[in-house]
Amino acid sequence: MSLQKVEEDILRGKSLHESLAQFSKYPLKMVQLIKVGEETSQLGRFFERIANQYIDDVEHGAARLSTVLEPIIIIFLGIIVGVILVSIYLLLIQMSNSFQ
Template identity: 45%
Template structure:
């Protein structure tokens, strides 16, 4: 390889690894998305249960 080609080779290597990282990040986010939705749904559900449970217990006490 000639001396002037070093920067071109380094740019090609950088582009290759940039694409590799981009593909890995896309795969990881597509895997993690459903788990995050399930976790957030569980959090919202537990908040709703903790809000409505005292209301129902008061209604049972009164009724």
């Protein structure tokens, strides 16, 4: 919905950063970088910077998530292995008791 409005504004002659600034879903930092890119006629370079920043943010978030999930997965797998081992030992004990 917002992109349609941005497109309409651009077709009416409004700048991209002004069109994006109307909506709170676009970060102010991104809008400011687009503004500088428009003013310096280097919009492509600034889009590349914005894309690299978002890639870095996603990679950082994924690394944090894996750091949190890794111990939880190890504990979970340890519990499963422990349950399997205990059930095998109980079965062996029951079998040895039935032979006596």
